[in-house]
Each structure stands twice: as C-alpha cells, then as structure tokens.
Amino acid sequence: MRMRTIKPWWVIAAFFSGLAFAMFAEELILSTQESRLEFAAPRVHFLVGKPLERLRNASEVPFAFKITLWSGTRTHVMREVPARFVVSYDLWEEKFSVTKLVTPRRTARHLTNDAAEAWCLQEMSQDITGVGATEPLWARLEIRAEDSKEAGLPFGRGNITDSGISLTSLIEVFSHPAATTQPHWTIETGPVTLDELRRGRRRG
Amino acid sequence: MRTLLLTGIFAVVLPIGCAPFPDGPSDDEAGPTNVNTRLIVESVQVVGQGSAKISDPLRSELGEFAGKNFDQPLLERLADRIKQELHAPEVRMQVVKGDMPDHVIVNFEIGAEREKRFDLDLARFLYHSTQGWAGQGHATVNIHENAFSFGMVSDGDRLNERYAGIQAGFERRHMFTDRLQLHFDFSSYHEQWNDATLLDAAPGDIYRTRTQFSPTATVVILDPLVVSFGVDFARYRLSLPVAKTESSNAVVSTLRYHQRWGSDKDQGEHEVRASYSVRAGTHFLESDPVFARHAADAHYRFRRGHQDLSIGFLAGKISGLAPLFERFVLGNAETLRGWNKFDLDPLGASHVVHGSIDYIYRGFLVFYDTGAVWDRPDQREQKQSLGVGCKKSGFQLAVAFPAKSGTVDPVFYAGMNF
Numbered sequence: 001m002r003m004r005t006i007k008p009w010w011v012i013a014a015f016f017s018g019l020a021f022a023m024f025a026e027e028l029i030l031s032t033q034e035s036r037l038e039f040a041a042p043r044v045h046f047l048v049g050k051p052l053e054r055l056r057n058a059s060e061v062p063f064a065f066k067i068t069l070w071s072g073t074r075t076h077v078m079r080e081v082p083a084r085f086v087v088s089y090d091l092w093e094e095k096f097s098v099t100k101l102v103t104p105r106r107t108a109r110h111l112t113n114d115a116a117e118a119w120c121l122q123e124m125s126q127d128i129t130g131v132g133a134t135e136p137l138w139a140r141l142e143i144r145a146e147d148s149k150e151a152g153l154p155f156g157r158g159n160i161t162d163s164g165i166s167l168t169s170l171i172e173v174f175s176h177p178a179a180t181t182q183p184h185w186t187i188e189t190g191p192v193t194l195d196e197l198r199r200g201r202r203r204g
Numbered sequence: 205m206r207t208l209l210l211t212g213i214f215a216v217v218l219p220i221g222c223a224p225f226p227d228g229p230s231d232d233e234a235g236p237t238n239v240n241t242r243l244i245v246e247s248v249q250v251v252g253q254g255s256a257k258i259s260d261p262l263r264s265e266l267g268e269f270a271g272k273n274f275d276q277p278l279l280e281r282l283a284d285r286i287k288q289e290l291h292a293p294e295v296r297m298q299v300v301k302g303d304m305p306d307h308v309i310v311n312f313e314i315g316a317e318r319e320k321r322f323d324l325d326l327a328r329f330l331y332h333s334t335q336g337w338a339g340q341g342h343a344t345v346n347i348h349e350n351a352f353s354f355g356m357v358s359d360g361d362r363l364n365e366r367y368a369g370i371q372a373g374f375e376r377r378h379m380f381t382d383r384l385q386l387h388f389d390f391s392s393y394h395e396q397w398n399d400a401t402l403l404d405a406a407p408g409d410i411y412r413t414r415t416q417f418s419p420t421a422t423v424v425i426l427d428p429l430v431v432s433f434g435v436d437f438a439r440y441r442l443s444l445p446v447a448k449t450e451s452s453n454a455v456v457s458t459l460r461y462h463q464r465w466g467s468d469k470d471q472g473e474h475e476v477r478a479s480y481s482v483r484a485g486t487h488f489l490e491s492d493p494v495f496a497r498h499a500a501d502a503h504y505r506f507r508r509g510h511q512d513l514s515i516g517f518l519a520g521k522i523s524g525l526a527p528l529f530e531r532f533v534l535g536n537a538e539t540l541r542g543w544n545k546f547d548l549d550p551l552g553a554s555h556v557v558h559g560s561i562d563y564i565y566r567g568f569l570v571f572y573d574t575g576a577v578w579d580r581p582d583q584r585e586q587k588q589s590l591g592v593g594c595k596k597s598g599f600q601l602a603v604a605f606p607a608k609s610g611t612v613d614p615v616f617y618a619g620m621n622f
Contacts, residue, residue, distance in 0.1 A: 058299035058308065059276055060238040086237040091299065092306055097239035109239065 028141050028189040032197045038125045044185055047113050051145040055089035062086050062146040067124050070138040085120050138190030145183040243274045246302035252314030254290045259465045286312055330619030332537050334544055335360045351375040361536045364401050364552045369393035383424040391416045400550035411440035433457045452527045453489035457482050472508035495524030512564040522554040532556035534577045541573055542589035542604030542615045553577035567596045
C-alpha cells in the first residue's frame with residue numbers, strides 16, 4: 001500500500017493563508033487607561049459604501065453603537081452600553097464632523113475618515129472600577145448605520161397606489177431580510193484580563 | 205523693528221490658527237448635527253422626466269431656498285412633495301459644490317419609472333353590510349410600451365346587479381407620441397339579481413350573462429385636458445324562456461380634466477377632477493336599445509396638514525331605453541351612503557343628481573351625502589345621509605345613517621379603494 005504524503009508547499013500555503021487571515025481579520029483591540037477600558041478597531045471601517053455615499057451627498061448619517069462586556073463567564077453580561085453618533089461630511093472642507101448624542105452633546109470637527117471612526121470608538125470607553133485584575137473579560141462592539149427612509153415598511157409609500165395595493169411590492173419587501181438593507185458590523189474579543197492588558201499584551 | 209517682528213509673528217501664526225485642524229471634542233453644543241448647515245444654497249434645480257410639470261407654487265417655493273442655509277430635512281420634504289405632485293416613483297436629491305465658496309447646488313433628479321414586468325393589484329375590496337362582498341384583482345404583464353392585464357371581479361355594489369367574471373385588457377401607452385394611447389378592454393360576466401329588481405323589471409330587461417368589448421383611444425389635448433373616444437360592444441343573454449341575445453353597441457366619448465396646485469404644507473393643496481361622458485347606443489352600430497347617456501362628475505379636494513376636505517358632484521341623464529347596466533344607481537358605498545339602492549330604485553334610474561362632502565381630520569372621517577334618482581319628474585325626491593368612520597391610505601371603515609323618519613337603520617362598510 002502506498003502512503004500518501006503531504007507536500008511541503010501545502011503546509012507553507014496553509015501557514016501563510018492563516019497568517020494573512022489573522023492579519024486582515026477585523027479585530028477589536030482593548031487597552032486600559034487608568035480606570036477606563038478603551039476600544040480600537042483599526043481594521044473596521046464603517047464610513048464606507050452606502051453610508052459614505054450619503055455623507056458625500058451632504059446628508060448626515062446616524063450610527064448606533066453598542067458595547068457589551070461579559071465578566072467572569074461568557075454568560076454573565078456585566079454591561080451593555082448603547083450610544084448614537086451623527087456623522088456628517090463638509091462638502092467644501094472635505095472633512096468629517098461627528099456628534100455624540102448625549103447631554104450635553106459632544107462634537108468633533110475637521111476629522112479625516114479614520115479619525116472620525118476612531119473618535120467614535122474613543123467615546124465608547126468604559127469605567128472598569130471594581131473589575132478584578134484577573135477576572136476574564138469579553139467584549140463585543142456592534143455598529144449599525146441607520147436609515148430614516150421608510151421604504152422597508154410593508155405599507156409604506158409606493159406600495160399603495162391609486163390602483164390599489166401592489167401585491168408585488170409587498171412580496172418584494174418581505175423577501176429581503178432587514179439586515180441586508182442596514183449596513184452593520186459586529187466584532188468581538190476575549191477572554192482577556194486587566195492584568196494582561198496592563199502588561200501591554202493586547203488580545204485580538 | 206518691534207512692529208515688523210510682531211507683524212511677522214502674526215503673519216505666520218494667524219493662518220496656522222485658522223487652518224481646519226482636527227478639533228478636540230467640544231461640549232455643550234445644541235446646534236445642528238449636520239456640518240453642511242453652514243453652507244448656503246446657491247440654486248435648486250429639478251431635472252428628469254416630467255420636471256416641466258411642476259406647479260407654479262412649488263416652483264416658486266423651490267426658488268425660495270436659494271440664498272438660505274442648507275437644511276437637509278426641509279429639502280427632503282421638498283423632494284417628497286415633488287414626488288407626490290408628479291406621481292414620480294423616485295426623486296433623488298443630489299448636492300454638489302456650487303460655483304462660489306461655501307455654496308452648494310441642490311439637484312432633484314426625477315427617477316424614471318422602473319418598469320414592473322409583472323404586477324399583481326388588489327384594485328378594490330369592499331364589505332357592505334347590506335350588499336355583501338365586492339372585490340377586484342388584476343395581474344398585469346408589461347412588455348415595453350404594452351401592458352396586458354387579466355383580472356377577476358365580483359361586484360354587488362356599483363350596479364343594481366351583482367356581476368362576477370373576468371376582465372382582460374391591452375394597453376398601448378405610446379402610439380407614435382406620448383399624447384396618444386390605445387386601450388382594448390374585454391369582460392365577461394354572470395349576473396345575479398336582487399328580488400326587488402326581479403319584481404320590478406320586465407322579462408326582457410333581465411339578462412343572465414353579459415360580454416363587453418371596448419376599443420378606445422385616449423388623446424391628451426392640452427394637459428391636463430384629456431379626451432377618450434371609441435366604441436363599446438355589449439352582448440347580453442336575456443333570461444327569457446326562449447334564449448335570446450341582444451346587443452348594446454354604443455359610441456363612447458369622455459372628456460377629463462385633472463389639475464392639482466398648492467402644497468399641503470402652508471397654503472394647502474387643491475385638486476380638481478372633472479369629467480363629462482356620453483355613450484350613445486345607435487342603430488348605426490346595430491344596437492338593439494337606442495339611447496344616449498350623459499354623465500358629468502366633478503370632485504374638489506383640499507388638503508392642509510391633517511385636514512382633508514372633499515366635495516363631489518354627479519349628474520346624469522339617459523334618454524331612450526338603455527339596458528340596466530347603463531342606468532344610474534344611488535345608495536351604495538360611494539353615493540347616498542346609508543341608503544339601500546333597492547329601496548331608492550331597484551332598476552336604476554334615467555336621471556341622477558348627487559352631491560357629497562367628506563371631511564377627514566387625522567384619519568377620522570365625517571360625511572354628508574344628498575341626491576335623488578328618478579325616471580319621471582314626480583318621482584324626484586331628495587334623500588340625505590350622514591356617516592362617521594376612519595379613512596387612511598385608501599382604507600376606509602364607516603357607519604352611515606340614512607336621514608329619514610322612523611327607524612334608524614345604519615349601514616356598515618369597510619374596504620379599500622372604492
């Protein structure tokens with residue numbers, strides 16, 4: 001019986017493809033700054049595609065952010081923090097402006113694309129006073145671009161006309177899942193402890 | 205020397221200070237979230253199919269935006285109004301840099317109608333507590349400028365007969381020019397009759413089946429004035445012991461007017477629809493009954509904010525002997541609501557006058573109808589009715605009360621597009 005051997009170049013190809021995947025995978029990076037847990041996601045870009053198209057057409061685009069933290073075990077949700085940001089793009093300066101909708105509002109102006117994205121994440125930092133140094137932590141970041149258009153409503157404008165209800169339009173609306181019309185991003189990281197983060201070891 | 209030094213320092217520092225460096229976050233701001241609100245609208249333009257049809261008030265409102273700060277929500281509302289006024293499937297707002305610094309040009313692009321190759325429509329649906337159910341649905345196949353439709357209908361509301369059967373049609377929307385359209389409509393029905401009608405009718409008046417074929421042409425004379433003309437060939441099998449088929453072949457002609465102006469934002473939106481039609485059954489077309497049917501109707505509608513006022517008027521006259529399906533009926537879900545049409549005239553009438561007022565506030569509807577049907581002048585008696593209900597997006601649900609002495613006999617109805 002003849003033994004089949006694995007060619008060495010297959011091993012090398014598998015290694016490099018794994019490495020490439022790891023390098024380009026979207027990741028959530030955690031770090032600590034005194035008693036605050038900070039987030040960064042340099043490979044996640046939400047000011048792209050349709051939202052960017054709307055921004056470059058002078059529209060403002062609201063984004064919904066949500067940070068979820070688990071501590072101890074993955075089933076124990078320590079905190080869920082939602083926030084809303086409104087991004088706009090100055091047509092003449094070609095710079096972004098971001099407003100966090102809290103009271104009082106916080107606004108950053110004259111930002112580049114990357115800086116605007118980073119500012120939103122900075123604003124999501126969390127106070128972690130009371131969290132044990134060796135307690136495992138998991139974190140998830142969800143981002144959704146919101147669209148105020150009502151085209152997705154089953155009885156929205158356009159589906160009812162003078163000639164009656166267009167059943168075809170309704171079928172079309174229901175055949176598309178909501179997720180496909182709403183740009184969204186979800187990234188997670190963990191488990192990681194505060195000790196590890198303070199030692200400067202970042203987990204992806 | 206000191207002055208020169210200071211001037212030099214200012215000359216270097218001042219431009220650096222004014223350059224758009226990233227700002228740190230600033231608190232306590234309650235201003236607009238869109239940074240483009242600082243920009244000034246240089247001009248507003250509407251481009252695309254039908255842009256020339258925009259009403260004068262809306263056009264002047266568009267012009268008023270020039271010189272003002274960019275306001276996205278207001279401009280989006282304006283796009284909605286253009287879409288409504290032109291019945292456009294889509295109006296896209298494109299904002300581009302203007303010729304002057306910090307100015308923008310707003311372009312509203314009217315999207316071309318996306319052709320639906322296949323469409324299903326529930327064109328009409330109604331439940332009436334004394335007349336039962338009525339419904340009409342269509343399937344349409346569009347191939348370029350041609351539309352082929354097939355539908356089914358069962359209606360016991362519009363006429364004094366319940367007709368149920370099939371409808372088919374062909375429409376050519378563009379015949380050499382946008383101003384000319386062709387229609388071919390075919391229908392085949394089975395009839396059911398109310399006892400009151402059977403009691404009053406002569407044996408030769410009642411038919412069991414009816415088939416109609418109607419080729420017509422529509423010409424846009426001078427927008428918004430449209431004229432349709434053609435012929436209507438109807439054959440109906442009488443309910444006699446000896447089967448007999450008669451024909452009612454008529455020349456048909458209709459003049460229509462539809463105009464809308466204003467906006468529902470400030471001064472209110474006005475809409476007028478009016479039509480006059482004549483149908484003449486003639487021996488020239490080998491018609492058995494010879495008649496002339498004249499009908500005129502007009503509707504005025506005023507909308508402002510949550511308020512909606514409609515006033516309707518209908519008048520008609522038939523000379524000669526027309527078949528029952530041509531005769532005028534009052535006392536259904538659209539006219540003299542609350543009255544029973546079989547009590548008013550079980551055979552339909554040769555004369556009609558009707559008026560109605562509907563007022564809707566936030567979907568809450570109140571209405572008043574008045575009218576009369578008669579064959580001879582001594583039969584003419586004005587009837588009135590009142591009703592309340594709700595109406596939203598084509599759906600309607602209402603209770604109507606005939607204004608008469610004696611028992612109060614309310615009629616309930618619910619449905620869509622009737």
